[in-house]
Amino acid sequence: xxxxxxxxxxxxxxxxxxxxxxxxxxxxxxxxxxxxxxxxxxxxxxxxxxxxxxxxxxxxxxxxxxxxxxxxxxxxxxxxxxxxxxxxxxxxxxxxxxxxxxxxxxxxxxxxxxxxxxxxxxxxxxxxxxxxxxxxxxxxxxxxxxxxxxxxxxxxxxxxxxxxxxxxxxxxxxxxxxxxxxxxxxxxxxxxxxxxxxxxxxxxxxxxxxxxxxxxxxxxxxxxxxxxxxxxxxxxxxxxxxxxxxxxxxxxxxxxxxxxxxxxxxxxxxxxxxxxxxxxxxxxxxxxxxxxxxxxxxxxxxxxxxxxxxxxxxxxxxxxxxxxxxxxxxxxxxxxxxxxxxxxxxxxxxxxxxxxxxxxxxxxxxxxxxxxxxxxxxxxxxxxxxxxxxxxxxxxxxxxxxxxxxxxxxxxxxxxxxxxxxxxxxxxxxxxxxxxxxxxxxxxxxxxxxxxxxxxxxxxxxxxxxxxxxxxxxxxxxxxxxxxxxxxxxxxxxxxxxxxxxxxxxxxxxxxxxxxxxxxxxxxxxxxxxxxxxx
Numbered sequence: 141x142x143x144x145x146x147x148x149x150x151x152x153x154x155x156x157x158x159x160x161x162x163x164x165x166x167x168x169x170x171x172x173x174x175x176x177x178x179x180x181x182x183x184x185x186x187x188x189x190x191x192x193x194x195x196x197x198x199x200x201x202x203x204x205x206x207x208x209x210x211x212x213x214x215x216x217x218x219x220x221x222x223x224x225x226x227x228x229x230x231x232x233x234x235x236x237x238x239x240x241x242x243x244x245x246x247x248x249x250x251x252x253x254x255x256x257x258x259x260x261x262x263x264x265x266x267x268x269x270x271x272x273x274x275x276x277x278x279x280x281x282x283x284x285x286x287x288x289x290x291x292x293x294x295x296x297x298x299x300x301x302x303x304x305x306x307x308x309x310x311x312x313x314x315x316x317x318x319x320x321x322x323x324x325x326x327x328x329x330x331x332x333x334x335x336x337x338x339x340x341x342x343x344x345x346x347x348x349x350x351x352x353x354x355x356x357x358x359x360x361x362x363x364x365x366x367x368x369x370x371x372x373x374x375x376x377x378x379x380x381x382x383x384x385x386x387x388x389x390x391x392x393x394x395x396x397x398x399x400x401x402x403x404x405x406x407x408x409x410x411x412x413x414x415x416x417x418x419x420x421x422x423x424x425x426x427x428x429x430x431x432x433x434x435x436x437x438x439x440x441x442x443x444x445x446x447x448x449x450x451x452x453x454x455x456x457x458x459x460x461x462x463x464x465x466x467x468x469x470x471x472x473x474x475x476x477x478x479x480x481x482x483x484x485x486x487x488x489x490x491x492x493x494x495x496x497x498x499x500x501x502x503x504x505x506x507x508x509x510x511x512x513x514x515x516x517x518x519x520x521x522x523x524x525x526x527x528x529x530x531x532x533x534x535x536x537x538x539x540x541x542x543x544x545x546x547x548x549x550x551x552x553x554x555x556x557x558x559x560x561x562x563x564x565x566x567x568x569x570x571x572x573x574x575x576x577x578x579x580x581x582x583x584x585x586x587x588x589x590x591x592x593x594x595x596x597x598x599x600x601x602x603x604x605x606x607x608x609x610x611x612x613x614x615x616x617x618x619x620x621x622x623x624x625x626x627x628x629x630x631x632x633x634x635x636x637x638x639x640x641x642x643x644x645x646x647x648x649x650x651x652x653x654x655x656x657x658x659x660x661x662x663x664x665x666x667x668x669x670x671x672x673x674x675x
Contacts, residue, residue: 149296150319151219154326154361155179163337164366167384168209175364179220180285182213186221187284188277192248192268199223199292200302202246202267203348204230204237204255207369210272211347214250215357219300219319222292226302227348229312230255231637238262243514244302244314296320302513303350305444306636314513315444317350321508325446326358333415333438335363335388340412342386344372344395349638350444351392355417359388372639374398378433381411391418393639394576396425400432401575401599409434420640422569423458441544447507447528448500450542459566460541461534467504470497470534470542476525482535482543487616494558496535497545502528533560549643552581553588557621561643564622567615568593571608573601578633578641579624582650593624594646594655596633603629605658605667613665626651627658627667 148154158165158175165175173181193199201223205211218225226244228237241249241264249264252273259269270277300319304312335341343356347369360367368384370376377399380386396416413435421429421439430437441450441461452462470479472495479498482490490496506528511519522529533545545551545560552559561579568577576596581589597603605627612623630653634645651657651670658667 149323150294150298151216151300151322151358151361152222152291152294152319154323155182155216155219158361158364161364163364164340165360166209166212167340167366167368168370171209172366173209178212178216181209181281182216183220183288184281184285185213185217186223186288186291187286188280189217189223189248190221190289191280191284192270193223194247197247198245200226200245200247202226202228202241202244202249204228204249204251204258205272205347206230206254206371207343207347207352208252209369210250210252212357212367212369215301215347215353219294220288220291222294224299224302226314227304227346227353229304229348229637230258230346232312233258234262238264240304240312240314241267245514294319296323297510299510299513301353303348303353303444306349306638306640313515313518315350316510316513317353317444318508318510321446322354322358323362324508325354326360326362329355329359329417330363330365333359333388333417335359335365337364339363339365339387339414340385341365341367342370342381342384342389342413343367344370344377344380345390345392345418346637349392350446351390351418351638354446355390359390372398374402377402378408378411381413381433385412387412387414389413389416391416391421391639393420393635394641395639396421396429396437397576398639400425400428403599404432408432422566424569441542443530443532445507445509445522445528445530447502447509447522448530448532449507450500457537457539457541459543460537461544462542463540464500464536464542467502467507468542469501469503470499470536471501471503471527471529472498473529479535481538484537489617489619490535490563493535493560493563497533497551497558497560498535499548500530500532500534500542502530533562547643550579552591554581554584554591555588555621557619559591559619559622564591564593564618564624567618567622568595568624570615571603571611573597573603575601576633576641578643578646580643580646582626582647590625591622592626592628592646592651594628594630594633596630605669608658609665609667623660623665625660626670627660628653629656629658631655 159179161175165178166173299316301317302314341360345352449465482496546562550561634642657670659670
């Protein structure tokens with residue numbers, strides 16, 4: 141079915157254009173729904189939800205669901221009916237979960253039997269909780285079939301969804317994600333990667349997060365492809381790709397590393413995948429994933445707010461996350477001036493790290509960011525001085541390429557020198573036995589920080605203190621002060637639902653852990669098993 145995509149600037153318009161399309165639109169397990177069926181199911185839910193919403197309150201509907209058909213129907217129902225969908229993070233618990241529902245002003249919370257236990261003992265005043273697997277919900281939806289009746293007016297800059305930030309550096313905040321952001325991202329990516337009706341978009345990142353919405357759901361919708369929904373599993377990844385005939389996938393955080401940790405097989409490249417698009421993968425993982433699975437990996441940099449965008453270009457040097465969009469720069473927050481470009485020595489080490497590292501900003505304003513819902517103070521902090529301050533550390537080389545250095549909380553002080561955790565992590569990931577790494581600090585009794593490197597090894601791999609010492613000796617761009625004082629061989633790293641490491645949890649754990657911990661000699665380079673389980 142040919143679809144006229146001109147002059148369409150809301151998610152609703154794209155869905156309406158697919159309402160007569162009998163091509164596959166949604167895949168889940170052994171079930172397939174056409175776009176026509178998906179729109180019809182979503183319209184019925186929009187009508188049902190309209191009967192529950194009080195016009196005197198914000199028309200907000202929360203969703204506490206996995207990547208299931210009900211989640212896809214809920215997102216589409218919001219667009220068709222004109223209410224705002226609030227993605228509720230399924231990893232939140234107790235008062236944190238209640239706070240998110242309250243912050244988003246949810247009148248209704250859609251959930252299911254899998255997630256209902258999370259609400260036990262949680263107070264949600266004024267919120268109607270709906271079990272989408274119940275006979276009552278099925279009957280209500282069945283009784284409201286047909287086109288959406290009296291939908292609320294929706295413009296291109298109106299909020300499509302409230303999506304909470306990952307909360308790696310503080311309490312999650314509800315980002316107002318506009319229709320414009322969703323359809324622009326979806327149509328741009330669909331065009332860039334040639335996504336059309338013959339494609340299948342594998343969406344295993346959680347749909348309560350922006351990556352899955354703008355780089356998964358929206359790509360399928362704008363390209364007319366079908367979306368195959370799943371919950372991410374490293375061991376089940378390749379069988380899912382083959383089962384669904386997936387040609388495109390989105391990712392965020394470290395899922396490529398998780399997949400690469402699984403045993404390699406001779407026929408890994410025998411699959412239909414063409415493109416993997418996402419952010420935060422390492423150089424090594426990008427190259428290895430592309431080679432192993434026979435696809436193109438396109439890694440960029442962005443956040444839920446989508447105000448600072450950096451994208452890789454063919455000439456991007458090793459270690460860099462790419463070239464920034466116009467207006468994106470690295471600034472010193474104290475002086476409100478742009479940081480000097482990084483100067484590298486003959487070993488590739490940045491010799492002016494103190495002055496070159498700053499915060500990634502959008503000097504032209506907020507970009508696509510329309511503020512945090514119900515949090516004007518956090519919005520104001522983000523937009524100090526008319527610029528968007530990302531909270532991400534970085535530096536740039538003379539050619540303008542950006543190198544990520546971690547969050548602002550990753551700016552560490554060791555032996556009187558400033559260190560950026562992201563720089564050290566990038567070097568440690570070069571070791572072939574290391575799958576994932578997190579660098580953080582424990583207090584130094586003499587003042588400042590002591591560096592800890594938590595390493596997760598590849599399945600079946602091993603690492604010996606002497607071997608690790610030799611590896612560090614061979615890294616010419618590793619400053620002596622950046623050698624970790626402690627090395628923790630971790631079974632896993634605490635992370636968010638979007639595969640981002642929770643460093644505050646690592647800091648909380650300190651060195652009082654069951655994992656093996658090595659300690660470097662105070663004035664040497666050799667490592668030995670730590671004699672004490674304390675910082």
